[in-house]
Amino acid sequence: MILAAGRGERMRPLTDHTPKPLLTVGGKPLIVRHLEKLSIAGYRKVVVNHAHLGGQIEQALGTGERWGLQIAYSVEGQGHALETGGGICKALALLGDDPFLVINGDVFIELDYAGLALPRDSLAHLVLVDNPDHHPDGDFVLQGDRVRDQGSPKLTFSGIGVYHPRLFAGCKPVPFPLAPLLRRHMPEGRISGEHFDGYWLDVGTPERYQLLDRMLSNGTGNQS
Secondary structure (H helix, E strand, O other): OEEOOOOOHHHOOOOOOOOHHHOEEOOEEHHHHHHHHHHHOOOOEEEEEEOOOHHHHHHHHOOOHHHOOEEEEEEOOOOOOOHHHHHHHHHHHHHOOOOEEEEEOOEEEOOOHHHOOOOOOOOEEEEEEOOOOOOOOOOEEEEOOEEEOOOOOOEEEEEEEEEOHHHHOOOOOOOOOOHHHHHHHOOOOOEEEEEEOOOEEEOOOHHHHHHHHHHHHOOOOOOO
């Protein structure tokens, strides 16, 4: 699943007429880069949720056939984004009964998606990265392969994780964040994780967007 329903308030005016996932970096929409990587990694079915200007996303991506994918859309409606937790919950019927990968549509990462998996005893497996300058305090602690809420040093959640549908048991498709749900299961050791030390960027501001665009246009980053 690619999360593409965010309004992108911090990216205005760029996102006033274009949904954030369709903004181009290095001449290619950010969400297309995710789709290409998913196809290369062997994924065949992808769910994309959308709200703000979502019709543009469906028009741009279509059925996904050009990438060898089958894309289904979870429509949240203009101005009715459900946050991460609610968005995943609404899409559960499209995602099926097996563990699934979720990617924030507004991140860029030089990570091979084929290597991600959910351990048998986990409800979620998170990809954590080094803390960026704009988020120096981090989010969670990685102890071995388990993610904890307390302790140090903390790492930043990349916005990429593998989840079991049971994590969302009893949820309702209303706006709610994902982090409290993850924290609820951390004391039981049911949230696992890994540290990715390669390039990652949260494309959340015009400055970071322009940085990534320059990097990819100049050929200094992974072009996938």
